[in-house]
Amino acid sequence: MPKTRLRLVGALAAVLVAAGVTTGTPAQAHERPATLAELAHRHGRYFGSATDNPELTDTAYTSVLGSEFDMITPGNGMKWYATEPQQGVFDWTNGDEIVDLARANHQRVRAHTLVWHSQLPDWLTGRDWTADELRAVLKKHIQTEVRHYRGKVYSWDVVNEAFNEDGTYRDTIWYRTLGPGYIADALRWAHQADPHAKLYLNDYNIEAVGPKSDAYYRLAQELKAQRVPLDGVGLQAHLALQYGYPTTLEDNLRRFSRLGLDTALTEVDVRMILPATDEKLAQQADWYRDLTAACLAVRRCVGITVWDYTDKYSWIPAFFPGEGAALPYDEQLRPKPAYFAIRQALGGK
Numbered sequence: 001m002p003k004t005r006l007r008l009v010g011a012l013a014a015v016l017v018a019a020g021v022t023t024g025t026p027a028q029a030h031e032r033p034a035t036l037a038e039l040a041h042r043h044g045r046y047f048g049s050a051t052d053n054p055e056l057t058d059t060a061y062t063s064v065l066g067s068e069f070d071m072i073t074p075g076n077g078m079k080w081y082a083t084e085p086q087q088g089v090f091d092w093t094n095g096d097e098i099v100d101l102a103r104a105n106h107q108r109v110r111a112h113t114l115v116w117h118s119q120l121p122d123w124l125t126g127r128d129w130t131a132d133e134l135r136a137v138l139k140k141h142i143q144t145e146v147r148h149y150r151g152k153v154y155s156w157d158v159v160n161e162a163f164n165e166d167g168t169y170r171d172t173i174w175y176r177t178l179g180p181g182y183i184a185d186a187l188r189w190a191h192q193a194d195p196h197a198k199l200y201l202n203d204y205n206i207e208a209v210g211p212k213s214d215a216y217y218r219l220a221q222e223l224k225a226q227r228v229p230l231d232g233v234g235l236q237a238h239l240a241l242q243y244g245y246p247t248t249l250e251d252n253l254r255r256f257s258r259l260g261l262d263t264a265l266t267e268v269d270v271r272m273i274l275p276a277t278d279e280k281l282a283q284q285a286d287w288y289r290d291l292t293a294a295c296l297a298v299r300r301c302v303g304i305t306v307w308d309y310t311d312k313y314s315w316i317p318a319f320f321p322g323e324g325a326a327l328p329y330d331e332q333l334r335p336k337p338a339y340f341a342i343r344q345a346l347g348g349k
């Protein structure tokens, strides 16, 4: 190459380096801060977010959803009212949209939920059923849905919110009509339909040791003894600053581990009475740090999912008027102190 051209190339390279515009060298690739998912992965855990179909048109939102997390939970799209709106007529539109998006982003899916007392279609709640009829309806729903998503989801929340606060069975259409055996039946039917999906029981207010989590502990012991296919217990972790931190969370996770079960924090948010102040946001950050550390401290706590990642799409303000600011990103999708606290707990900078 002639000398002048060589000098030109050298000068151009110097300008590009000075401007930081070199072609992506490996050294530079490492400069991108690790995502929550990457940090969690270093501990053999996932870090997930719930999402919902209406939000998926928001491209700023989906960009963070698709990059920062490695596990996705549909907030509503796989519930009974959405998937079997008329008896025997199944609609996978919303669930499929989320599964397809997750797959495109190389994310796994925690599927949610098969058996719950809430968000049921009118055809199901609007009439009486004999036990035989309802058992057939439940089996068909579970097996059709689980088969549809077989091989596409990591886990299922098979039964959601089965207990009252005092540890008695919640009086639902399922319990009333079928008795407590509906839980073992549901797990067995789900396992038949997808032997590889991890099967969970999932509930709120079971983060601490207490009557409700004790009920799960006893039930899990019984189910294990009867060789019912149960893989894990999901602790939703809808926390509120005004009610205090569940200080026995780690012990609680550990006792389920010792039963041979996985655990996961499945729907984490930490709400507060508005307005959010710096002090409350700092306390919230401490709670996110502590709950992340608790999961990391217990070998079989497999991962953490926030119940959506941004205050923009949180369920809290609609359900608890005057409360909110519960998630690690604010309504403008800016990371909050809680986000940095999670990173810190995961060993990131």
Ligand code: G3I
Binding pocket: 075, 076, 118, 119, 160, 204, 236, 267, 315
């Ligand atoms: O689909 C209708 C829409 O047609 C209508 O225009 C709109 C008007 O309110 O309502 C829409 O339905 C809402 C639905 O979410 C879908 O957006 C319901 O009103 C609303 O009640 C429902 O809330 C969901 C809630 O479960 C129901 O209990 C939340 O989004 C969802 O995040 C929340 O998730 C639950 C978990 O499944 C189980 N654990 C607790 C958690 C928080 O409640």
